[in-house]
Amino acid sequence: MSFEEKLKKLENITEKMRDDIPLEESIEFFESGMKLAKELEDKLNSFEKRVEILVQDENGDHIEDFK
Amino acid sequence: MNLNNHLFSVSELNNVIKTILESSFPEINLEGEISNFRPAASGHWYFSLRDKDSIISSVMFRNSSQRVSFKPTDGMKVKVRGKLSLYSQRGTYQIVCSSMTLFGEGDLLLMIEERKRKLAGLGYFDQDIKKLIPRFPRKVGIITSPTGAALQDILKVINRRGCLSDILIYPTLVQGLDAPRGIVNQLEKANRDNLCDLLIVTRGGGSIEDLLPFSDEGVVRSIYNSNIPVISGVGHEIDTSLCDLAADFRVATPSAAGEVISEGAFALTNKVQGLKKDLIHIINAKLLKVRSKLSIFNRENVNSLFRSKLENLTIHLDNLKQSLIQKQSLIMQKDKNRLISAQKVLLSLSPVELFKRGYSWVSYNGKSINRAELKSGDILDIKYLKGDIKSEIQSLNKENI
Numbered sequence: 001m002s003f004e005e006k007l008k009k010l011e012n013i014t015e016k017m018r019d020d021i022p023l024e025e026s027i028e029f030f031e032s033g034m035k036l037a038k039e040l041e042d043k044l045n046s047f048e049k050r051v052e053i054l055v056q057d058e059n060g061d062h063i064e065d066f067k
Numbered sequence: 068m069n070l071n072n073h074l075f076s077v078s079e080l081n082n083v084i085k086t087i088l089e090s091s092f093p094e095i096n097l098e099g100e101i102s103n104f105r106p107a108a109s110g111h112w113y114f115s116l117r118d119k120d121s122i123i124s125s126v127m128f129r130n131s132s133q134r135v136s137f138k139p140t141d142g143m144k145v146k147v148r149g150k151l152s153l154y155s156q157r158g159t160y161q162i163v164c165s166s167m168t169l170f171g172e173g174d175l176l177l178m179i180e181e182r183k184r185k186l187a188g189l190g191y192f193d194q195d196i197k198k199l200i201p202r203f204p205r206k207v208g209i210i211t212s213p214t215g216a217a218l219q220d221i222l223k224v225i226n227r228r229g230c231l232s233d234i235l236i237y238p239t240l241v242q243g244l245d246a247p248r249g250i251v252n253q254l255e256k257a258n259r260d261n262l263c264d265l266l267i268v269t270r271g272g273g274s275i276e277d278l279l280p281f282s283d284e285g286v287v288r289s290i291y292n293s294n295i296p297v298i299s300g301v302g303h304e305i306d307t308s309l310c311d312l313a314a315d316f317r318v319a320t321p322s323a324a325g326e327v328i329s330e331g332a333f334a335l336t337n338k339v340q341g342l343k344k345d346l347i348h349i350i351n352a353k354l355l356k357v358r359s360k361l362s363i364f365n366r367e368n369v370n371s372l373f374r375s376k377l378e379n380l381t382i383h384l385d386n387l388k389q390s391l392i393q394k395q396s397l398i399m400q401k402d403k404n405r406l407i408s409a410q411k412v413l414l415s416l417s418p419v420e421l422f423k424r425g426y427s428w429v430s431y432n433g434k435s436i437n438r439a440e441l442k443s444g445d446i447l448d449i450k451y452l453k454g455d456i457k458s459e460i461q462s463l464n465k466e467n468i
Contacts, residue, residue, distance in 0.1 A: 007339070014342050017349045023357055030350040037343040044229060044336050051222065053213060053236040054256070061256070066213070066236055 003043055010036045078155065085153035088160060092151035097162060098170055099123070101143045106132075114139065116147070116162070124161035125149075135167050136305065137274050144170035172275050179275075179282045183309055186284065191291045192312040198296040200316050201264050203331040206233045208263035208295070210253045213238040216271040217300070217321035224325025229332040235263055241270035246280035254289040254297075265328065266295050268310055269321045272303040281308035290314055300324035419452075427451035 001009070013033040017026060053066040075083075099116030106112050110129030115122050125147070127135075139145065149164040186192065211217050213236055225234075237257055239249035250268065257266055268290065270281065280286060281301045290297050290313040299314030300321045311317040318324045326333075362368075414420070418428060428450040431439040436447065443463055449456040 007335070010339070010342050014345045014349070017346060023353060026350060026353050030346055033346045034343065037339055037346070040339045041336070041343075044332065044339065051234040051236070053238060054253075055238075063235065066234075 003040065006036055006040055006043075010040065077158075081153060081155040081158060085155060088151050088153050094148065094150055095162075096146065096148050097123075098144070098146045101139050101145055102141050104139050104141050112139070116145075124159060125164055126161055127164040127167065131165050131167075137169060139167065146170050146173070169274055169276065175275050175279065179279075179309065182282065182284060183312070186287055186309065186313070191287060198315045200296050200298065200327065204232045204263070204265040204328060206235055206263045206265075207328050208235050208237050208257045208266045209269065210237045210239055210250060210257065210266060211269045211321075212241045215241060217241075217269045220271070220321040221267070221269070221325035221328075224322050225329045228326070228329040229336055230329045231332045231335075232265075232328055240280075242273065242277045242280060247283035247286050250280060250283075250286045251289045254286075254293055258292075258294055261295070263295060265298065266293065267298045267300060267324045267328070268314065269298075269300040269324055270302070271321060278302050278308055281310040283309075286310060287313045298324050298327060418450075422450070422452035425452075 010033055013029050013036070017029050017033070021029075051066040052063045055062055055064050097116060099118055102115045102117050102122070104112065104114040110132060112125075112127040112132045114125050114127075116125050117123070127147075127149075145167050146169075147162065147164040147167045149162045149166075151160055152163050153160045183192075190196070209218060209221065218236065222234075237253035239253045240246040241250070254266070254268070257263055268281070268286075270278070278301060281299075287309045290299070290310060296315045297313075298316045298318060299308070299310040300318040300323060301308040301310055303320055316327070318327060418426075422428075429436050430448045430450075431441060431445060433448075441447075441460060441463055443460050445460050447458050447460060449458055
């Protein structure tokens with residue numbers, strides 16, 4: 001499942017939870033919702049942002065990691 | 068007043084000079100170089116203005132110095148506007164400045180203003196050509212000085228808020244005469260490379276002269292020509308460069324540019340956290356509801372419920388008992404009455420009643436004489452009210468009645 005799909009699913013679960021559904025079903029929704037939220041948060045934290053710099057020298061341009 | 072023969076006091080003389088001086092120079096423009104700059108804790112500035120051959124004491128009070136957009140330093144060439152005044156206690160005169168600009172600043176502003184009109188006429192700043200800023204840029208090119216504060220500000224913001232985009236720095240000078248060429252080169256290179264889907268042209272705050280490259284006609288044109296959307300973040304809130312007008316989006320500071328490119332990640336993080344909070348809130352509310360329903364069935368409640376039922380039953384039983392007893396005694400009373408009336412009937416049939424009325428019972432050998440064969444001399448038993456009599460038959464006269 002992609003990030004967007006997971007987010008959509010989490011939104012749907014939260015919407016369904018708002019309805020008057022049996023408690024057992026609520027708890028199942030809750031557990032799967034919390035699991036999804038954790039996965040999404042982990043994913044957001046794991047997005048490693050690369051910061052690079054374009055360096056120009058006698059060989060032309062090349063890209064290096066920026067420190 | 069005959070000045071030749073008048074004997075002045077010092078105060079008097081200074082007062083006369085003060086009047087002449089202040090009324091003759093109420094508002095003048097003066098250019099010079101700052102020297103011996105002494106800012107006081109009160110916010111007032113004390114300094115001198117000088118040129119090659121001469122010097123004048125200067126002061127700028129806080130209400131005026133607050134409005135100066137740069138920090139004066141010794142050697143800086145400035146233009147001030149102010150009035151002359153005499154400081155009688157010292158017998159010195161000075162210029163009290165009401166405003167101060169960097170020398171040449173006014174000319175620069177005028178030049179930028181003219182250029183702005185010209186480029187606006189070419190449609191460089193038109194709103195309807197602005198490109199949309201991508202919400203989740205894949206890769207953001209930052210055209211700035213690799214050692215400048217602007218880049219550090221941006222990186223700080225995206226580290227704090229998270230960022231889903233890669234960053235590619237296109238290093239360039241951001242001030243001085245060579246800066247415009249550097250900025251144009253990198254803008255064109257970024258468009259040729261086409262590695263980024265968003266560009267940021269940025270630098271930190273500075274004097275109008277420092278920011279001048281960002282109002283350069285070539286720079287403005289290459290922003291206008293860029294196929295990749297450009298965000299401009301030049302200087303601070305109050306600074307406006309022509310870059311800002313040509314860019315697809317203008318932010319007030321480099322940090323604000325950082326906020327724009329981290330907005331997507333930030334919003335997503337907030338959204339996920341918000342949904343998580345909602346889930347917890349909803350489930351807690353539901354559990355609370357169920358618990359309050361269940362609480363009816365705790366031990367104490369069940370006991371008291373049972374007790375009250377039992378009490379009801381006991382009372383009911385007692386009532387039944389009571390009414391049963393009442394009914395029973397009612398029935399017995401009825402029976403008793405019947406017995407009494409039966410007795411009465413019986414009594415009324417008893418021979419005693421007949422005896423009372425004077426009749427008596429005559430029998431022979433324990434049998435009614437009606438059925439006995441009697442003859443004279445037989446002994447008859449007679450019962451009457453008061454007792455028994457034995458009597459002998461003297462005569463017998465049978466006769467049918």
